[in-house]
Amino acid sequence: MSTQTKLLKTYMPPLATFGAFIGVWYAVHYFILSENRKFIVPPPHAVIDNAFLNGVARSELAEGLVNTGRIALFGFLIASVLALFGSVLMAGNRMIERALFPYAVALQTVPILALVPLFSVWFGPTRTARIVTCVLVAIFPILTSFLFGLKSVDSGHQDLFTLNNVSRTTRFRKLLFPAALPSIFTGLRIGAGLCVIGALVADFFFSRGDLGLGRLLNNYAKRLEYEKLFGGVILASALGVAIYILIGWIANRSLRDWHESEARSA
Amino acid sequence: MTDRKETQIASMPNNSRLEFRNVSMTFPDGTEALKEVSFSVAAGEFVTIVGPSGCGKSTLLRVASGLTTHSNGECLADRGSLGYVFQDATLLPWRTVQRNVELNAELQGVPEAERRERARQAIELVGLTGSEKKYPKQLSGGMKMRTSLARSLVMKPSVFMFDEPFGALDEISRERLQDELLRIFDHEGFAGLFITHSVPEAVFLSTRVLCMSARPGRIIADFSIPWEYPRRHDIRYSPEFAEMCGKVSESLREAHA
Numbered sequence: 242m243s244t245q246t247k248l249l250k251t252y253m254p255p256l257a258t259f260g261a262f263i264g265v266w267y268a269v270h271y272f273i274l275s276e277n278r279k280f281i282v283p284p285p286h287a288v289i290d291n292a293f294l295n296g297v298a299r300s301e302l303a304e305g306l307v308n309t310g311r312i313a314l315f316g317f318l319i320a321s322v323l324a325l326f327g328s329v330l331m332a333g334n335r336m337i338e339r340a341l342f343p344y345a346v347a348l349q350t351v352p353i354l355a356l357v358p359l360f361s362v363w364f365g366p367t368r369t370a371r372i373v374t375c376v377l378v379a380i381f382p383i384l385t386s387f388l389f390g391l392k393s394v395d396s397g398h399q400d401l402f403t404l405n406n407v408s409r410t411t412r413f414r415k416l417l418f419p420a421a422l423p424s425i426f427t428g429l430r431i432g433a434g435l436c437v438i439g440a441l442v443a444d445f446f447f448s449r450g451d452l453g454l455g456r457l458l459n460n461y462a463k464r465l466e467y468e469k470l471f472g473g474v475i476l477a478s479a480l481g482v483a484i485y486i487l488i489g490w491i492a493n494r495s496l497r498d499w500h501e502s503e504a505r506s507a
Numbered sequence: 508m509t510d511r512k513e514t515q516i517a518s519m520p521n522n523s524r525l526e527f528r529n530v531s532m533t534f535p536d537g538t539e540a541l542k543e544v545s546f547s548v549a550a551g552e553f554v555t556i557v558g559p560s561g562c563g564k565s566t567l568l569r570v571a572s573g574l575t576t577h578s579n580g581e582c583l584a585d586r587g588s589l590g591y592v593f594q595d596a597t598l599l600p601w602r603t604v605q606r607n608v609e610l611n612a613e614l615q616g617v618p619e620a621e622r623r624e625r626a627r628q629a630i631e632l633v634g635l636t637g638s639e640k641k642y643p644k645q646l647s648g649g650m651k652m653r654t655s656l657a658r659s660l661v662m663k664p665s666v667f668m669f670d671e672p673f674g675a676l677d678e679i680s681r682e683r684l685q686d687e688l689l690r691i692f693d694h695e696g697f698a699g700l701f702i703t704h705s706v707p708e709a710v711f712l713s714t715r716v717l718c719m720s721a722r723p724g725r726i727i728a729d730f731s732i733p734w735e736y737p738r739r740h741d742i743r744y745s746p747e748f749a750e751m752c753g754k755v756s757e758s759l760r761e762a763h764a
Contacts, residue, residue, distance in 0.1 A: 395597070397593050397594075397597040398599065400574055400593070400597075401591075401597050402614070403574060404572060404573075404589065404591050405611055405614040405615060406615075407614050411614065415613075415614070416599070419601045420601075422601075498601070498642055499601045499602075499642045499643070500600070500601075501644075
């Protein structure tokens with residue numbers, strides 16, 4: 242197959258979907274909605290005009306994107322590091338796992354969103370409050386994926402390392418960690434998406450402090466500025482997609498030689 | 508640990524590398540896996556234990572290698588340089604053939620330049636030269652097993668244990684690997700302990716074949732296989748070979764009737 246047809250086969254399907262989506266969007270605006278309701282779904286070109294080409298809205302959205310992105314990224318890093326420590330401790334010691342895991346599960350069932358107002362009381366409308374929200378929303382799925390990976394190591398491989406009398410650190414570095422890597426990346430991908438949600442949701446609750454995308458969405462909705470609202474939604478999605486793609490790229494780099502999930506198709 | 512190892516070796520008879528004295532093994536749930544098993548393997552001996560699935564052969568090997576502790580009796584083994592080939596090749600999928608073969612040496616702290624050279628020799632010995640950069644998923648079952656063999660060979664084992672290593676291979680690869688294993692045995696002169704449920708495989712490879720009963724596993728027969736090494740692959744088709752296989756099979760049949 243020539244490179245050209247290969248590229249075509251790779252990029253044509255998603256591009257076609259994208260085109261169809263834009264088509265449906267226009268159709269909804271021009272053919273489905275009655276005249277007095279058209280404003281609730283502004284057409285794509287109006288969104289671009291009012292949200293991205295309008296100077297005020299553009300700088301507002303850019304500021305919101307940077308602030309929310311920064312919170313999501315910090316939250317994601319902190320959640321990942323905590324999850325890594327937590328899962329290593331739990332995988333290494335059954336007592337610690339018994340002591341901690343039920344609470345990790347309980348944490349998952351607590352509606353974290355309900356706690357956000359409480360965080361704003363404790364920490365004020367600060368970055369800390371937002372990052373804490375992010376971490377709590379994302380940590381559990383990351384932790385369970387990590388733990389699953391660390392505990393699913395092949396028993397034959399474990400025996401092989403036991404026969405070589407290795408230390409715990411060597412076993413972790415040369416066996417557990419690489420073996421868990423596919424699950425670790427799965428956890429990171431889920432966590433990345435959740436962190437963006439966490440950062441947006443935290444924004445929603447704060448009318449003071451840094452201007453984030455969440456607050457902008459809230460404001461635009463109240464002011465019936467639907468073009469800008471759509472613009473904000475597009476940016477928020479783009480942020481999530483960007484983090485997802487970044488993690489995906491790193492996963493592909495590290496796994497493609499040996500793991501089926503990232504194997505290059507011939 | 509080192510102390511214990513030394514006393515173990517010291518109390519073994521001349522030349523003996525592995526010795527079981529009335530070893531019994533009962534699992535915590537009460538299952539008796541081994542009952543009063545006694546035998547020894549000397550340097551240059553290749554002993555195969557043959558028996559049906561579930562008779563405790565694998566447990567015996569786990570006890571011999573120290574992966575499991577037995578309940579009664581004495582198990583003396585020179586584990587200073589132990590080779591162990593698992594039922595599956597147990598290659599690390601994220602490492603190339605070269606890096607998999609280096610693994611044992613790496614874990615035991617052999618300097619990089621030296622383990623590289625030893626890995627090169629081992630890869631050559633098992634006939635994998637040219638595949639060093641491949642990942643396990645690119646290898647056939649036979650090649651995976653060769654890699655696994657090479658990984659153990661790098662440590663120049665004085666005792667070499669095999670847990671049904673060729674069980675999952677097709678007949679043709681299996682016979683070729685048996686031929687190569689014998690060539691390597693002849694070359695390296697380790698004490699071999701091999702587990703299988705294939706009678707012809709046991710007879711072809713071994714200096715001695717021990718038959719094991721169903722659970723609890725006991726040694727019920729002990730056959731010396733007289734043929735010199737190196738053995739030609741076509742002794743498999745000789746009448747004496749068939750006769751020997753018949754004897755071994757007969758004793759297994761009696762034990763499991």
